[in-house]
Amino acid sequence: MSFAPPNRLGLAAYGLLALCRSGFEKETAAELDEFAAELGLIGFVRARPDTAFVTFETQEPVPFVDLAERCDWRSLIFARQLLPWFARIDDLPERDRATPIVTAARAASQRFAELMLETPDTDEAKQQSGFCRRFAAPLQRELEKTGVFREHAKGLPELHVLFPDATTAWLCAALPGKAALWPMGIPRLRMLREAASRSTLKLAEAIFTLLTEEERNASLRPGLRAVDLGAAPGGWTWQLAHRGLRVTAIDNGPMAPSVMATEMVEHVRADGFTWRPPRPVEWMVCDMVEQPTRIAALVAEWIATGRCRRTIFNLKLPMKKRLEAVEQCRALITKRLAQQGPFELRFKHLYHDREEITGYLTLKSAAA
Ligand SMILES: C[S@@+](CC[C@H](N)C(=O)[O-])C[C@H]1O[C@@H](n2cnc3c(N)ncnc32)[C@H](O)[C@@H]1O
Numbered sequence: 001m002s003f004a005p006p007n008r009l010g011l012a013a014y015g016l017l018a019l020c021r022s023g024f025e026k027e028t029a030a031e032l033d034e035f036a037a038e039l040g041l042i043g044f045v046r047a048r049p050d051t052a053f054v055t056f057e058t059q060e061p062v063p064f065v066d067l068a069e070r071c072d073w074r075s076l077i078f079a080r081q082l083l084p085w086f087a088r089i090d091d092l093p094e095r096d097r098a099t100p101i102v103t104a105a106r107a108a109s110q111r112f113a114e115l116m117l118e119t120p121d122t123d124e125a126k127q128q129s130g131f132c133r134r135f136a137a138p139l140q141r142e143l144e145k146t147g148v149f150r151e152h153a154k155g156l157p158e159l160h161v162l163f164p165d166a167t168t169a170w171l172c173a174a175l176p177g178k179a180a181l182w183p184m185g186i187p188r189l190r191m192l193r194e195a196a197s198r199s200t201l202k203l204a205e206a207i208f209t210l211l212t213e214e215e216r217n218a219s220l221r222p223g224l225r226a227v228d229l230g231a232a233p234g235g236w237t238w239q240l241a242h243r244g245l246r247v248t249a250i251d252n253g254p255m256a257p258s259v260m261a262t263e264m265v266e267h268v269r270a271d272g273f274t275w276r277p278p279r280p281v282e283w284m285v286c287d288m289v290e291q292p293t294r295i296a297a298l299v300a301e302w303i304a305t306g307r308c309r310r311t312i313f314n315l316k317l318p319m320k321k322r323l324e325a326v327e328q329c330r331a332l333i334t335k336r337l338a339q340q341g342p343f344e345l346r347f348k349h350l351y352h353d354r355e356e357i358t359g360y361l362t363l364k365s366a367a368a
Contacts, residue, residue, distance in 0.1 A: 011110035012061035013084035015043055016071065017162065017172055019185055020078050021349065022052040022122050027323050028078040029054045035075055039067060052120035053164060055085070064110070068157065068175045073185070074209075077326065077347045077357060080185025081118065083160050083172035092167045097135065098142045101161060104171055105148045112149050112173070113156035115140050118184045119163050128163040181208065186351050195242075196256035199287065200235030202352040206312050207239070210346050210360040219310055220245065225281040227308065229272035229298075230288030234259030240283065241265055250275050273298060277307055284308035289316055296329035300336035303343070303361055310362040315347075317355055326357065333361065341365055 016036060020028040029047035036043065036056045043058035064084055073082040087104040105112070117132035117139070119125040139161070143149035150156065158179060160172040182188065187208070189201045207216060222244025228237045232253035240247045241264035248266050249255055255267045268275065272288050284302050286295060292315040299311045317325050326347060337343050342364040349357045 011064035011086060011108050011157070011173060013058070013064045013067055013086050013173070014061055014088075015041070015055055015057040015085055016067075017056075017081075017083050017085045017170055018054045018076060018079035019081035019118070019120055019162075019180075020052055020054065021080070021351075021354075022050050022120075024078050024322075024349065025049055025051060025054050028076065030323055031076045031078055032056050032082075039070060041067075050122065051164065052122045052125065053162070055170075064157070064173055068173070068178065071174070072178050073180045074346070074348070078349045080121070080349075080351060081160075081180045083162075083174050083179060085170050085172040087171040089169045089171070090167065092169055094166065097169070098139050101139065101169055101171065102142045102146055102148065105143060105159065106146055108171070108173075110173065111147070111153065111156050112143070112159035113151065113153040114158040114176075115143065115149065116158060116160045116179075116183050117163065118160055121184060121186065125164050128166065131166075132163065194258035194261070195235055195238045196233045196259050197235035199352070200239055202287075202314075202350060202358065203236045203239040203285065203312065205350045205352050206348070206358045206360070209348050209350060210312065210358065215310075219282055224283070225277075226283035226285065227277055227281050229275075229284065229286040231255065231267075234265070236285050236287055237265055238262070240285070245283065248277065248281075280306055281308050282310065284311045286311065286313040292316060292325050292329050293332055296332045297336065299359070299361055300333040303363060304336050304340050309366045310360070313359050313361070314353075314356045315359060317357060319355065329359075337363070 018028050018032050025047040029045045032054050033045045041058050043056055045056050047054040067084045071084050086108050089100045117136050119128045157173040157175055162170040187205050189204050191201055220243045224245050226240045226245045226247045228247055228249045231237045231249035232251035233256040237247045237249045238259045241262040246264055250268050250270050250272045252269050295313055299313045302308045340363055344362050346360045347357050
């Protein structure tokens with residue numbers, strides 16, 4: 001079955017599609033349902049366990065322009081990707097998958113400027129990733145031939161084609177800058193050996209995902225100071241030190257020699273919950289494995305008392321009631337900062353996060 005959008009609406013969307021980590025469909029579905037309601041959409045969510053994607057289907061087609069600006073993948077904590085979708089093809093023939101896709105794209109009365117082929121992050125769907133790599137160029141050529149696609153044309157939406165299996169394709173569209181920074185929301189970050197631990201990639205991803213370019217430029221400059229609570233062996237510390245920040249690393253455990261060799265790091269063996277800096281710092285980052293509410297209270301206290309201007313922190317979530325745990329932490333932070341004026345609190349379930357999410361908190365008066 002495929003949906004043919006009526007031309008009078010221009011590009012008509014039939015709902016939203018979100019990719020997530022396998023096992024987090026329930027949380028993504030709850031968020032997607034709420035987000036769709038905020039957008040004024042009427043319809044229903046479909047989520048199957050361990051498929052790594054969730055869809056919202058509207059009862060009526062909706063003009064893409066009404067959704068596109070507000071449909072930003074950062075809006076949902078558990079979504080790695082978030083896109084309006086406009087066609088679904090259920091019976092792709094193995095010998096010619098291009099023709100039905102080109103036909104559906106043409107029927108959408110919309111030109112596109114970028115093409116991205118994606119799969120959900122499951123073993124089954126990833127079997128399609130080799131096919132996606134081989135198929136991208138021929139599909140683009142077919143789309144160009146019919147006038148549906150003009151590479152790099154300014155202002156046109158991107159076309160995302162998602163293959164959950166060999167015979168199904170979801171056609172989605174996104175305005176430039178609204179879809180995830182990386183295909184499938186999976187950053188291909190390389191770990192340098194001197195970075196000490198793989199969790200260094202988590203902070204690298206958080207910096208790109210949770211901060212704007214302006215915020216990165218303002219806050220990750222040589223000469224600024226940072227504190228890393230629960231620092232050992234030093235992957236997060238290294239991310240800051242190699243950007244030129246002076247880091248106080250708090251942990252009773254040993255720091256990797258390669259991190260100490262940057263000569264930007266002071267290692268203090270102390271309890272991260274009670275240690276405080278002698279003077280305010282730009283950053284406090286925290287990767288201690290603890291109850292999420294304890295971490296939330298700690299970061300809120302550092303911000304409220306001006307000990308740091310910004311913080312990035314990990315919240316380890318319980319297996320059950322993950323969203324409730326997040327909301328509990330949000331409420332706790334909101335309460336603690338009630339007297340401090342408006343604040344920016346962003347959460348994301350990063351690709352490098354497993355049973356945790358990563359947060360960014362700053363007072364708006366202190367931000368870039
Ligand atoms: C997940 S590891 C941190 C990994 C680190 N972010 C990295 O990139 O290498 C958690 C660390 O928190 C430390 N930790 C746990 N509770 C702590 C506390 N109360 N005070 C200081 N460090 C603590 C542990 O010793 C451990 O080294």
